[in-house]
Amino acid sequence: MAQDAVTEAPEQGDGVRRRDFINIAAVSAAGVGAAGVLVPLISQMSPSADVLAESTTEVDIGAIKPGQAIKAMFRKQPVFIRNLTAKEQADAQAVATASLRDPQSLEDRTKPGKANWLITMGVCTHLGCVPLGSAEGEPKGEFGGYFCPCHGSQYDTAGRIRKGPAPKNLEVPEYTFTSDTVVKIG
Amino acid sequence: MSFPWANEYQPQHPLMQWLDAKLPLPRLVYNAIGAGYPVPRNLNYFWNFGVLAGVCLVIQILTGVILAMHYAGNADLAFNSTEHIMRDVNWGWMLRYMHSNGASAFFVVVYIHIFRGFFYGSYKAPREMIWLLGVVIFLLMMATAFMGYVLPWGQMSFWGAQVITGLFSAIPLVGDALHTWLLGGFAPDNAALNRFFSLHFLLPFVILGVVILHIWALHIPGSSNPTGVEVKSESDTVPFHPYYTAKDGWGLGAFLLIYCAVVFFAPNALGHPDNYIPANPMQTPAHIVPEWYFWPFYAILRAFTQNFPLLGIPAKLLGVMGMFSAILVWFFLPWLDRSPVRSGHFRPTFRKFYWLLVIDVAVLGYCGGSPAEEPFVIISQIAAIYYFLHFLVVLPIVSSIEQPEPLPFSITEAVLGSDQAASLAPAE
């Protein structure tokens, strides 16, 4: 057969045939093209522009008294804004940071001079339930902070994980105080 | 392949002869589920469940395609469109109850089908590929059912989606990025709901494709049977049609009776009332539970409450790995059980451990449906350890030290008490 004649004819030199080169070149070009097509196919799954555009929220915190907390919404997720009492702050500061699962001090988790304002995501770092403890009358757990009913994670008054399956402290979102009574989250 | 004594398809009508020459589809059916497929004569009712699973898949696809005509895959509309199906669409309540209870029926049937395989050693050579494809189907079913349960966008839908996609965030380094990518956001919302709808529509057809491969692989060695002794001669088999079409038809009738009883008289018995509350991202229900068919695996997920000290693996990742391994271990089953004897009937030690496994999975299931409190946590931990011990330690050891009971010479001998061929054949 004509084709056999071509493939079987030994080439001169190092044995690389023109056909091998064409094969490799064609398959590589097609491979790069196919990989390129994957980029939009995969990237379309990531958050779209309108979802990302929801990513700042302003909250008026003027009415939150010490010992109280509110649940605000940020990126369609709850944020806990809590005005810690002096005792709650002292409790959090009394813990040896190094002994914690996710070692952070209250100061690491609040803004300078505003250690009473504990602002964290209301999303359990285990599997994402909303912990209890922000509203009046909800259980705050053994450490006086938050208690997640889903699998029993317990957070302290700095929102740090103290017991249960969650690996990390409640996440502190990015935020700034735009005035003494308004925070901008995100 | 088939046995040499299989009936041959011989179309009589000229039209059928013409069709056979152009596209031998009737021949395919004749050889697959007709008189041309010889099947062991001694199959018991546990061999009905494959056909029943196929019927469940058809019920899900039919009712699902219809539900999709009335359902709106949008976070603002999904809950109301589901209620619209229930209240306004003609027969909508029935179609939806058929679909939601159809999912449960499907899992009941498939679990029996799988445990049939465990007992009768159906996963052993030469049927490993049938088994492996079956495990793939089971994984696809779990993904499909999970995404389907999200669609009505009630509280359990939402929080189920939150917790299960949260599992992916346990993966080191890429977990959080992967989680956001899967959801198309930072928490379940419209993007997630819409893609789940798209995939929930697609996956059953993928399942259908794998089911076809499963049956194709089955037809190479043919069905096993309760003795586990392979077919030796024509007297060991009967043609699928009319013998097993009749037996499967009877089983189907019994199945439909139970299924309809649930659909019409207890349609919400297996559901959770919280799913009639619209999704609320700000409020987690007090007690999140998945659908019953996920309970054993959910119990394993929650059994890991401590970090693994040596390797520094966090409890959350361990739980996720444990849950997935509980199914992945099935892929290795054909090589973990090394006994050449298939059927549990002839394996006295194996048989005891088999029933222990059944009890263990039932206990896991019970714990998975209960709150994450003591004593359920410690019970799930013990049961989860035993689950893995069964597959990884008990089976390999039992299969190498056990003395099986004597096997019948053939299926015919097992059924009739004697087989003429037995006296002629050299002893095995």
Ligand code: HEM
């Ligand atoms: C492997 C087969 C399937 C399984 C296991 C399955 C499972 C489920 C489950 C558990 C639900 C939630 C039921 C409820 O709470 O009402 C559901 C809902 C739904 N499924 Fe499926 N399904 C399957 C096939 C299909 C197919 C083929 C379609 C369409 C092409 C479909 C379309 C829908 C729709 C539109 C809903 C939402 C409406 C509703 O909640 O009743 N499903 N499915």
Ligand code: FES
């Ligand atoms: S989600 Fe909070 S403990 Fe599991």
